[in-house]
Amino acid sequence: MREELLKDLTEEQKAKLKECKSVEEMIALAKKEGVTLNEEQLTAISGGGCSSSTLKCPYCGSTRIQRKDRIVGAGGSSTIEERQCLDCHKWF
Numbered sequence: 001m002r003e004e005l006l007k008d009l010t011e012e013q014k015a016k017l018k019e020c021k022s023v024e025e026m027i028a029l030a031k032k033e034g035v036t037l038n039e040e041q042l043t044a045i046s047g048g049g050c051s052s053s054t055l056k057c058p059y060c061g062s063t064r065i066q067r068k069d070r071i072v073g074a075g076g077s078s079t080i081e082e083r084q085c086l087d088c089h090k091w092f
Contacts, residue, residue, distance in 0.1 A: 009035065023058035027092050036080055057085035058092055 020026045064086040
């Protein structure tokens with residue numbers, strides 16, 4: 001992943017990310033750390049190009065993706081973007 005996509009991560013988070021062995025581990029780490037991945041970051045992690053139209057499901061490779069924003073945090077202070085594959089129905 002390009003360095004500019006990691007600019008908002010702490011050094012500790014970057015080190016943990018380098019230890020991940022799969023896309024699934026990277027996405028799970030981001031959720032655990034409370035990091036919201038933007039469209040470009042998700043596309044880069046999933047192996048797609050630079051536009052949302054090439055975002056691929058990390059489980060089955062489908063490009064049929066549905067986006068959902070979930071509001072979290074005290075008083076709805078943060079938003080988490082989640083996606084669901086319309087083919088295998090897994091969330092990432």
